[in-house]
Structures are given as structure tokens and as C-alpha cells.
Amino acid sequence: MNFIDRTGPELGALDPDTVIVLPLGSIEQHGPHLPVSTDLTVASSVASAAVEAAEVETLLLPALSYTKSDEHAWSPGTIWVSWDTLMRTLVDIGRSLATTPARRLVLLNAHGGNSALAAVACRELRREFGLQTFLAHPGLSAPPDERGLGIHGGHSETSIMLHLRPDLVKMEHARRWVPEHLADYEHIGFGKPVSFGWLSSDFNSDGVLGDASTATAAHGKELFETAVGTIASVLGEAQRFRPS
Structure with a gap:
């Protein structure tokens, strides 16, 4: 299951359709109620469980x-790195993986700030090294x-952390941080046709968007199990995917 537990010769003998999974997390503030490890915990936990549940040959890289x-x-x-540092890191990882016969790489990203860059990296790795990304x-x-507007530290992330690491969640500091006025814009906003540049401190001094006060461990368990099932299915599709 774990890429790093295999020997060099074993990795050199991988089937080309082996799916390699690289979780992308982050170390960043998630308000006064969640640890800075939130995205890393979600990415690692979902990836590990999905690889375990997948019905195809899959190997998990360290997040x-x-x-x-x-x-x-x-x-x-x-703790953050610049866009070019992360891009070079992803390209270098792809270059290294290309020394094995495996040609399928899934980036499992749990931090929204990585999404645009990771999409660019997928195409770069496809072009440079022939990986199916x-x-x-x-x-x-x-x-x-x-x-x-529940995109950072809100109900869902707090719920899943209550399920995965309740010892790290401080619900006494959880509250509703929803900038209601943003929902009234027709075109500009999260998930709308026009995006905008933002810092999390633009919305409130805690840097949270969402309602953490309603979070529950029970809902977190549901979210986690759904995510694991979906990603396990994705890994199966990635293994058999053919663009033509």
C-alpha cells in the first residue's frame, strides 16, 4: 500500500497501470478552533483509507x-511555499516517479489554494513525462x-476533524463566520462565474469562512466515509482510464 515501504527493485517492476496517490495538504491557520494540520489530516486520512479500499493496485506516497x-x-x-516552489516540487516528484514503470498519478488535494496550480502541474507532468495525471x-x-461560503474552517471541515481528531478541536471557540453579503452578488464569488483574489483576513479577523458552531462528529463520519468511497471509486476509474 505505501510506496516508501517497497524496495527499489520492487518499484522498478510495477505494472504500468499501478495508480500512485500523492495527498496534498497544508499547514495553515484554520481559526481559533481547528489545528493548522487540518488539511493535512484530511488529505492523509482520506487517501490512506481510499487506497486501502480500492480494488486496483494502488500505492500511497507520503503527503x-x-x-x-x-x-x-x-x-x-x-507555513507556506511559493507557487513556483510547489510547482517545481510537483514536477520533480513526477520526474522521479517516471523512473518506475507506473504511469498513473492521482493528486488528492484537500487545500483549495493548491487547486489551480495542481491542475497546471497535471498537464505539465503529462507533457514532460508521459504520466496520466x-x-x-x-x-x-x-x-x-x-x-x-463554507470554504474554510466551517461546518464540514470542523465536523470531519471532530471525527478524525476530536482531541485537536476546540469547539468552545467555534462560531458562525459567514460573510452573508457576499452571497448577494450574482456573478462574483466562490463557485460563481467570476472569481476574485482574496486573503482569509479580508473576511474577519479569525480568517474563517463558514459555520463551525453546527459541526458534529456524526456528520464528520458521514463526510469521511463518503469521501473515502468516492476516492476509492476514482482510483478504479483512474486505473482503467483511456483518453482514446
């Missing part, structure tokens, strides 16, 4: 902890009452 989190650079505890996300659905 990348330090990624592009500069929207949270204002906060103590955020895929970008997947855990897909933690947010409740309607967050009005499409």
Missing part, C-alpha cells in the same frame, strides 16, 4: 505538508445555510 497557503500568510502558524478532491459538501 506534501507545506504547500501554497499564502492567503493565510498573515497568521502565525501558517488526475486531480481529485475529498469533496466535503457544505450545508445550504452557509450560503456557498
Whole structure:
């Protein structure tokens, strides 16, 4: 299951259709109620369980902890790398993987700030090294009452952390951080036709978007199990995917 537990000769004999999974997390502020390891915990936990559940040959790489989190650079505890550092790191990892026969790589990303760059990296790795690349996300659905604004430290992330690492969650500091007025813009916003540049400190001094006060471990368990099932299915599709 773990790439790094195999020997060099074993990795040199991999089937070309082996699916290699690289989780992308982050070390960044998640408000006063969640640890800076939240995205890393989600990415690693979902990836590990999905690889275990997958019905195809799949190998798990160690997660990348330090990624592009500069929207949270204002906060103590955020450790981030520049876009070009992360891009070069992903390209170098792909170059290294290309020394094995395996040609299928899934980036499982749990930090939204990585998404655009990871998509560019997928194409770069496809072009440079002939890898068949895929970008997947855990897909933690947010409740309607967050009005499409529960993107960071809100109900879903808090719930899944209550399931995975309840010892690290400080629910006494959880509250509703939803900038309601943003939902009234027709074109500009998260998930809308027009995106905008932002820092998490633009919205409130805690840098959170969402309603953490409603989070529950039970819902976190549901979110986790759904994410694992979906990603396990994705790994199966990635193994048999043929563009033509």
C-alpha cells in the first residue's frame, strides 16, 4: 500500500497501470478552533483509507505538508511555499516517479489554494513525462445555510476533524463566520462565474469562512466515509482510464 515501504527493485517492476496517490495538504491557520494540520489530516486520512479500499493496485506516497497557503500568510502558524516552489516540487516528484514503470498519478488535494496550480502541474507532468495525471478532491459538501461560503474552517471541515481528531478541536471557540453579503452578488464569488483574489483576513479577523458552531462528529463520519468511497471509486476509474 505505501510506496516508501517497497524496495527499489520492487518499484522498478510495477505494472504500468499501478495508480500512485500523492495527498496534498497544508499547514495553515484554520481559526481559533481547528489545528493548522487540518488539511493535512484530511488529505492523509482520506487517501490512506481510499487506497486501502480500492480494488486496483494502488500505492500511497507520503503527503506534501507545506504547500501554497499564502492567503493565510498573515497568521502565525501558517507555513507556506511559493507557487513556483510547489510547482517545481510537483514536477520533480513526477520526474522521479517516471523512473518506475507506473504511469498513473492521482493528486488528492484537500487545500483549495493548491487547486489551480495542481491542475497546471497535471498537464505539465503529462507533457514532460508521459504520466496520466488526475486531480481529485475529498469533496466535503457544505450545508445550504452557509450560503456557498463554507470554504474554510466551517461546518464540514470542523465536523470531519471532530471525527478524525476530536482531541485537536476546540469547539468552545467555534462560531458562525459567514460573510452573508457576499452571497448577494450574482456573478462574483466562490463557485460563481467570476472569481476574485482574496486573503482569509479580508473576511474577519479569525480568517474563517463558514459555520463551525453546527459541526458534529456524526456528520464528520458521514463526510469521511463518503469521501473515502468516492476516492476509492476514482482510483478504479483512474486505473482503467483511456483518453482514446
